[in-house]
Amino acid sequence: MAESQNIEWKESWRDEYLKWICGFANAQGGKIYIGTNDDGTVVGVKDSKKLLEDIPNKARDILGILVDVNLLTENGKDYIEICISPNTYPVNYRGEYHYRSGSTKQLLKGQALNQFLLKKTGITWDSISVQNISAQELRNDSFDIFREQAVKSGRMDEPDIQVSNEQLLDNLNLINDGFLTRAAVLLFHHNPEKWIPGSYVKIAYFQSESDILYQDEVHGSLLSQADRVVDLIYTKYLKGIISYQNITRVETYPYPKEAIREAVLNAISHKNYATLVPIQIRVYDDKIIIANDCVFPEDWTVDDLMGPHKSRPYNPLVANTFFRAGFIEAWGRGIQKIKDSCVLAGNDIPEYYVKKEDIMVLFRGLSETTPQSPQTTPQSPQTTPQLDEIDSRIIKVIESKPSISQRKIAASVGISYETVRYHMENMKKREIIARKGNGRSGKWIVL
Numbered sequence: 001m002a003e004s005q006n007i008e009w010k011e012s013w014r015d016e017y018l019k020w021i022c023g024f025a026n027a028q029g030g031k032i033y034i035g036t037n038d039d040g041t042v043v044g045v046k047d048s049k050k051l052l053e054d055i056p057n058k059a060r061d062i063l064g065i066l067v068d069v070n071l072l073t074e075n076g077k078d079y080i081e082i083c084i085s086p087n088t089y090p091v092n093y094r095g096e097y098h099y100r101s102g103s104t105k106q107l108l109k110g111q112a113l114n115q116f117l118l119k120k121t122g123i124t125w126d127s128i129s130v131q132n133i134s135a136q137e138l139r140n141d142s143f144d145i146f147r148e149q150a151v152k153s154g155r156m157d158e159p160d161i162q163v164s165n166e167q168l169l170d171n172l173n174l175i176n177d178g179f180l181t182r183a184a185v186l187l188f189h190h191n192p193e194k195w196i197p198g199s200y201v202k203i204a205y206f207q208s209e210s211d212i213l214y215q216d217e218v219h220g221s222l223l224s225q226a227d228r229v230v231d232l233i234y235t236k237y238l239k240g241i242i243s244y245q246n247i248t249r250v251e252t253y254p255y256p257k258e259a260i261r262e263a264v265l266n267a268i269s270h271k272n273y274a275t276l277v278p279i280q281i282r283v284y285d286d287k288i289i290i291a292n293d294c295v296f297p298e299d300w301t302v303d304d305l306m307g308p309h310k311s312r313p314y315n316p317l318v319a320n321t322f323f324r325a326g327f328i329e330a331w332g333r334g335i336q337k338i339k340d341s342c343v344l345a346g347n348d349i350p351e352y353y354v355k356k357e358d359i360m361v362l363f364r365g366l367s368e369t370t371p372q373s374p375q376t377t378p379q380s381p382q383t384t385p386q387l388d389e390i391d392s393r394i395i396k397v398i399e400s401k402p403s404i405s406q407r408k409i410a411a412s413v414g415i416s417y418e419t420v421r422y423h424m425e426n427m428k429k430r431e432i433i434a435r436k437g438n439g440r441s442g443k444w445i446v447l
Contacts, residue, residue, distance in 0.1 A: 003038070005027075005102055007030060008024075008033070009033050009036040009037065009039070009040050010032060010034050011034075011036065012034065012035070012046075013051055013054075015058065018059065019105060020032055020105055021063060022063055024086075025063070025084050025085070025091040026087065026090060026099045027100035028086050028100070029084050033079060033082075034080035035077070035079030035080055036079055042079050045080060048078040049071070052080070055067070062094070064091065065084075065087055067082055067084050067085075069081070069082050090121070111272075111357070125272075125273070125314070126316070126317045127182070128176075129176045129179035130179060130180050133180055133185065133189075133195070134180070135166040135175075135180065138189055139188075141418065141421070142190070142220075142224055143165050145224060146168075146188075146321070147168075149327070153326025155323065155325075172321055172324065181317060183315065186222050190220055193219065196276070197276045198275065198277050200218060200219045200225070201225055201229050201280075202215065202217050202278045202279070203232060204216075204282055204283065205283045206283065218422075220418075220422075222268055223321075223325065225268060226327055227418060227419055228422055229268075230261045231415060231416065233283065234257060234260075235390045255363050256347060258341040259337075259338045259342050259350070259363065262337050263290050263338055263350070263361050265327050265334075267279050269318050269319045270292075270313055271292045272295050275293040287362055289360060290360070290361050291360040294359045295314045295357065296354055302352055302353075311332040346366060347366060390413070390415060390420075391427060394420060397409050397413060398433065398446065402444050402445070403443050406420055409424075431447055432447060433445065
């Protein structure tokens, strides 16, 4: 019999095999047989009675666990059976954490060790406290987004959100022993990268695998990133085919917006932010690829992901806040919604590629509505600043009503407030528009 997840054969005992006991205890448990060769044939062991006393004592003194050690006999030859139960708390060998995977023993380091310790202790990565930051340092913008969306989705009542920001964070379990959690910083801070680098989204338009025509980065709180990313994809990176139903103008895009939005929100809410690598979205002539680092459940396959499954978020606090805001579902139905949207639009069902620490989803576009070549190109100091569709729509509004507020601009153009604010800040930096005066007497000026 070959070695397996739960079986290990050893011809003789060495104290270093305590590492193997440690590995079994940290995994599913198992048995080690001393006095057998690699295929399980009994060859016998010397000093069996001494080992019966030494092995359990060393496991207790060095590893801090109890193991059952039995003396067995076959064909007149003694051999030892060590039975190890899975331990609910992390077990270490002289400060090292070992883990049984398949028929091998692995020394856990880096991210693998962090994930193991979090899983064993029942603590999630996003629930860990962040020092030296208070709720007062969080801007109101993201709280406004959350309150508006939570009421609109019907997943929170008005009295539950009409409380102070700090109380709202506490209601969402985003405060731990008086400190903000990592989830709170990611969701509501305007610059979470100060504490968690890589917590942003990169988008690029690829003419080929090696030729990038232009790119963008979307920064800010996760709540503000959500709609901005999707709006940017559809206003700058894709071209819709225009048709008319009677006098109504209809724009048909190569990908259903509901599916892309769901995939982007899933990536943002379920990403493994500990890797410090941003979410990456690649737009091509005929496909879109959304890739992010994640921690895929060990017992899942791609078939499990594509079929009905339970919701098992890696960032439960982030996922719960996104759910309360109506951004995602809480029943593992997100991928089914993506598939349904694609089928309804006539697109192929997206392809998922899953590795141990990352996931990639590939959408193929409708052949008759391929994305256009870049609508905007990086400007050089000598060129006139280029405007995308959202910029142009905003400028038309402020030209007709210079004193209008950004929230009213958002309502007028039918785009989220955060997206309008992002584009207007960008145009101010590029000296396309400016604000003259403050408050109600202030006016927008097109330069």
